[in-house]
Amino acid sequence: MKVSVHDLTEGCRIAQDIMGLTANPIIKKGTELSSIHFEALRAFNIQHVEVYSKLADGSKVEAEPVREEAGSIVVAAEEPPLKKQYMELISYYNGVFNAWQSGGKLDIVALKSRLMPLLRQVAKHKDVIYQLHRWSEAKSYIAHHSVSTAIISYLLAEKAGYDQGGCIQLAVAGILTDTGMAKMPLSILKKSGPLTQEEAIEIRKHPLYSYQYIMDSPLLKNEMKAAILQHHERLDGSGYPKGSRGKDISRSSQVLALADVFHAMTSERLYRAKKSPFRALEIIWEDELGKFDIALLKALQEIVGGLATGTRVILSDDRTAEVIFTQPQHLLRPMIKAEGSEDIIDLTKERKLYIEQVIS
Incomplete structure (x- = not known):
């Protein structure tokens, strides 16, 4: 029977594989649920699941079944419009970023649970790539940049051939790349002009701080942790914080790097006007060639370009x-x-x- 996840108790047994934005089930049929499974369901924003009518100990499940309407099955509440979800996540990110600035801990599960519904919408509406630079606001740049980097990383990873699990991991890594900015002085974050040399040196520490936030988390693969640390490295060695080059920079790092710089160039900043996604990509090709993976650049070009006749x-x-x-x-x-x-x-x-x- 189908029940709301809010009515589940430990001992309930899954009667049907539970799928997220993944190639494989996040919870397999026959699994006996425990608290760790409830956390996974929240993280993937699953609303209802199929369970057997009896618990593992043989007692009857007390939860009220989800009713079926004539001609259809109620599987979840209707998703709100993509832009509304996006703006709600921006608001949430601003709140937790303020908490991090005050010494609060990073809750990756909570952040991911907010991101997953948005990714489901993005998977259906890939033309969001043309809207992100329009939605971004200079006054909340870090929030917009983090959420948009997650979205672009997801789309880029998908185009580059990553499986769904890898796309999601990169999206989560994308939204975490600038957590270290919470350790930057307010005088730098709110500056309306170009940074001084000393301020630029300070800003270049943020990948290290971001890594410190997530280095002990079991929720991210080590590859993704390294990608967060390296998202400002460049293949020609011109990046930071270590000046790594070539094969020392992972492909996942390159996905985040390209998503990061592409959104930064197309966003309104306190000291710089935004560029068209088309023009930004051309500039990367003309001025930044050698710094980014060519295959990923072509993948991003295919996402942005290739407009259908009549567009x-x-x-x-x-x-x-x-x-x-x-x-x-x-x-x-x-x-x-x-x-x-x-x-x-x-x-x-x-x-x-x-x-x-x-x-x-």
Whole structure:
């Protein structure tokens, strides 16, 4: 019978595999539930489960079954809109970040339980990649950056061939990359202009502080802990905190690194205007080549580019246009037709013009 997770007690036995955003069950059929299973259900935001009518000791399950409506089964409450979930997580992150600044402990389970419903929506609405830079606000930059890095890491990992478990782990790692910022002086966090050399040196310590927050957690794989520590390292050795290079930087670190820099470039900052996702990716290709994994750059380009024929966009000169054709070798610069004109514009030739925004 189907029951609410709130009605479960220890000794209940699962009658059907419980799936999250994973390739394998998070709890297998026949499992006798204990407190650790309840924690996993909360972390994956599971609302209802199928259980056998009798407990492991043979006594009857007292929970009230979930009722089925005519023609359908009530499996969970309807998910709120993606943007609402996103903004709720921003609000939650701001609250816990303030607590970390006051010496509070990091609760990865609680943070993950808030992230999982959002990832379920992201899995269905991948075009969120075009909205993140519009939703970001300079005054809550760390929260927006952390949540968006998680989302982009999830999408990038999926495109790069990670299994669902790996995608989720990278998303969780993504939202944790800047926890160490809680140890930065407020004078630096709230500064509205470029950092001094001394302030930049201080900021470069935040990956170490982030690692200290999570290094003893059993909820993250060691690979993900290392990725958090290395998310500002670069393949050419120009990154920090250690100046690692090449094979010393894991692929998972590179996923976080690319997600981090891509969102940073497309976000409004107190001292810098945001860039279009299309223009930001071009700049990475032009100016940062050699610092990031080429295969991951191509994967991100496929996520952002490759717009379907008929997609409406806003150009950098504020004109609205329609995508006519996209060449595989020029995903960021399709051929377009501006509204009110029959002329076809080839963005590969009009280099001063680029896509500013995709109209959903």
